[in-house]
Amino acid sequence: xxxxxxxxxxxxxxxxxxxxxxxxxxxxxxxxxxxxxxxxxxxxxxxxxxxxxxxxxxxxxxxxxxxxxxxxxxxxxxxxxxxxxxxxxxxxxxxxxxxxxxxxxxxxxxxxxxxxxxxxxxxxxxxxxxxxxxxxxxxxxxxxxxxxxxxxxxxxxxxxxxxxxxxxxxxxxxxxxxxxxxxxxxxxxxxxxxxxxxxxxxxxxxxxxxxxxxxxxxxxxxxxxxxxxxxxxxxxxxxxxxxxxxxxxxxxxxxxxxxxxxxxxxxxxxxxxxxxxxxxxxxxxxxxxxxxxxxxxxxxxxxxxxxxxxxxxxxxxxxxxxxxxxxxxxxxxxxxxxxxxxxxxxxxxxxxxxxxxxxxxxxxxxxxxxxxxxxxxxxxxxxxxxxx
Amino acid sequence: xxxxxxxxxxxxxxxxxxxxxxxxxxxxxxxxxxxxxxxxxxxxxxxxxxxxxxxxxxxxxxxxxxxxxxxxxxxxxxxxxxxxxxxxxxxxxxxxxxxxxxxxxxxxxxxxxxxxxxxxxxxxxxxxxxxxxxxxxxxxxxx
Ligand SMILES: [Zn+2]
Numbered sequence: 463x464x465x466x467x468x469x470x471x472x473x474x475x476x477x478x479x480x481x482x483x484x485x486x487x488x489x490x491x492x493x494x495x496x497x498x499x500x501x502x503x504x505x506x507x508x509x510x511x512x513x514x515x516x517x518x519x520x521x522x523x524x525x526x527x528x529x530x531x532x533x534x535x536x537x538x539x540x541x542x543x544x545x546x547x548x549x550x551x552x553x554x555x556x557x558x559x560x561x562x563x564x565x566x567x568x569x570x571x572x573x574x575x576x577x578x579x580x581x582x583x584x585x586x587x588x589x590x591x592x593x594x595x596x597x598x599x600x601x602x603x604x605x606x607x608x609x610x611x612x613x614x615x616x617x618x619x620x621x622x623x624x625x626x627x628x629x630x631x632x633x634x635x636x637x638x639x640x641x642x643x644x645x646x647x648x649x650x651x652x653x654x655x656x657x658x659x660x661x662x663x664x665x666x667x668x669x670x671x672x673x674x675x676x677x678x679x680x681x682x683x684x685x686x687x688x689x690x691x692x693x694x695x696x697x698x699x700x701x702x703x704x705x706x707x708x709x710x711x712x713x714x715x716x717x718x719x720x721x722x723x724x725x726x727x728x729x730x731x732x733x734x735x736x737x738x739x740x741x742x743x744x745x746x747x748x749x750x751x752x753x754x755x756x757x758x759x760x761x762x763x764x765x766x767x768x769x770x771x772x773x774x775x776x777x778x779x780x781x782x783x784x785x786x787x788x789x790x791x792x793x794x795x796x797x798x799x800x801x802x803x804x805x806x807x808x809x810x811x812x813x814x815x816x817x818x819x820x821x822x823x824x825x826x827x828x829x830x831x832x833x834x835x836x837x838x839x840x841x842x843x844x845x846x847x848x849x850x
Numbered sequence: 851x852x853x854x855x856x857x858x859x860x861x862x863x864x865x866x867x868x869x870x871x872x873x874x875x876x877x878x879x880x881x882x883x884x885x886x887x888x889x890x891x892x893x894x895x896x897x898x899x900x901x902x903x904x905x906x907x908x909x910x911x912x913x914x915x916x917x918x919x920x921x922x923x924x925x926x927x928x929x930x931x932x933x934x935x936x937x938x939x940x941x942x943x944x945x946x947x948x949x950x951x952x953x954x955x956x957x958x959x960x961x962x963x964x965x966x967x968x969x970x971x972x973x974x975x976x977x978x979x980x981x982x983x984x985x986x987x988x989x990x991x992x993x
Contacts, residue, residue, distance in 0.1 A: 592871045593897045599985050600942035600956045610924035618969045663925035716956050
């Protein structure tokens, strides 16, 4: 029996997506403001209606947002700790806010601006603490370089092929071809993929997601109140965040037990999420899988139960993740081809799919999965659903 | 002929340690690799911290971890060289040890033929000077 939380997404807004660093001279707060005002307009609400904020550790703060956007009062303001792994947990926070009476209207915010800094080199920017000095010695400057160790181990253990990584990228590019918002729209052949230079063997340049500036915002309120607002509500059927010790700091740690090392760290959150929603993987019509690095898409497909452990490579190579496949994923082109705003574009696409307004609409989509990224805990995910 | 991995220059690297990791670097100064094992229950932990996550004891004994082998690795183009005609390549390597179950050390594999590196290969530590310490790197074992 499927369940729901009693919270719904009633408004979405976003800025254009900019190649990293090119959103200047706008500040990150200007980007956030544009996304928030757009989401409120979409919801038929105003800034005075906002009494809650939810975001995750991403380089901006509540006070400055209130000051610059003119939010009079908040009774709920919470931040998910960690990195992109906690991205989908902003929907969990917003649900908590509106279903417990702490707030009526929670705005979820995600933004990224890489002027003078790069997320792709975030490890290299860190102080070489006693815990991180060996990453410095090794030369692991970014998550993709460290996750290349997982990808190679997955290939070694399960026979996963580069062709599978390539299929994830090609499927993403095929979806992006029709998207005005996408930064990489040109179609891609397997030969072109294979010719792409290695950046962190076995990951080539095309296995790395884009580095993008932009902001997105989502307005969450109770399902009851959503019924009176202009947009078709997209219900938060379930949202979950789970931190497990065997995943821990993930690519900052590299000491995950052997069985965890070749996963995306999402097995526990997947189990909890499906339990909360009362559904199984086969009930998902469209999946928005956090695709910062293509091999991690394959590992997440295993973690979320769309195929068996170690079978993610053959699963994607079968064509299953294409728009006309058994499990369409990332019809917006995802982080690999549309833009990378730390996962937020996936929530945006899930809402458009369930409203029936997506550019690459999955026909009859009723249930969507959104996953947070394989990154330090907490890991998070959400299941969204429409009323059709 | 296969290109070989570089040995990075660590001369300007300031190694940071704390009270818990200091014994590692003291042993390193004598070109000795040791890993920390709980003095109470015998579980290895890495990086070393104030408590054993299994039994919460604080005491640590530092032991030679035994034969190292490659758990995984990647190959990175060295910034500045790529994509010129003569790229050079750095090989981060994650090493597991025969006598230190459950922990892995990440460092760099030096002077290795790039097309011959494989998971499971046996490696040996070597030592390179940093600003305030000697840092462990690894080489493929001979024979
Ligand atoms: Zn112990």
